[in-house]
Amino acid sequence: MQTKARTAKTVPTQTQFVVINEQQVLVNQEVQKAYNLIVDAATEQLRKFDLAKYRTYATVDHVKNEYKSNMISEHLNYFWNITLSNSKDGRSFIFIDLGAEALERFGSGLTNIFLRKAYELTQSNDNTGGIEYALRVNFREADQHHNFFYRRVAEGENSYVSLATVDKLPS
Known part of the structure; x- marks a missing residue:
């Protein structure tokens, strides 16, 4: 019986950096x-609200966070969580999370106005793909959104x- 020496398999090193082409850099910008x-x-x-709790927001610069992730920046307020992040292939995305509590308490009017603006800002005006792919809207029924904002x-x-x-806007 002949024995062969086992060789260790080469495991590729993992990195969080992805090489993207110049066109994708421009799209991400x-x-x-x-x-x-x-x-x-x-x-x-x-600015429409009387109570300060509805006019308060948090900004998270995930690039400075020691727990590195694919997230870049985040804006949280009572109504929405807006996140800019990169996918594993290096494409940037904007996620908007809507919470049930704000919709139930204030109705959908405020959120509808906001979402119309978000879609307007990401739509293609020249019939190209543009950045329409980048906007993702999620509904969080369990209201994890509020817990995260309050924390x-x-x-x-x-x-x-x-x-x-x-x-507040002047009356």
């Missing part, structure tokens, strides 16, 4: 711009989380 404009639109919607506010600011309250 457009998604980033759309994300910023969507966050601006969300923040503007908060961020209760924990306060740190090196990657900032809190702010927008001024």
Whole structure:
């Protein structure tokens, strides 16, 4: 009986970096711009409310977070959680999570106005694919959204989380 020496299998090293082409870099920059404009639109919607709790929001800069993930940035408020993240293939996405409590308490009007703006900002105006693929809307019936928002506010600011309250629009 002849024995053969076992050789260790080569295991490829894992990295969180993905090489993407120049075109995808440009598309991701457009998604980033759309994300910023969507966050601006969300923040503007908060100015309608009398109570500060409805005008308060948290911004999370996940790039500065020691727990590295595919998330880049996040905006949380009582109504919505808006997240900019990258997929494993390097494409950027914008996720908007809607919570049941806000919809039940205030109706769908506010959210409809906000979502119309988000779709407008990501739509293709020249019949190309553009960044329409990048917008993903999710409904969170169990209201994990509120728990996460309240936890961020209760924990306060740190090196990657900032809190702010927008001024109310004058009556």
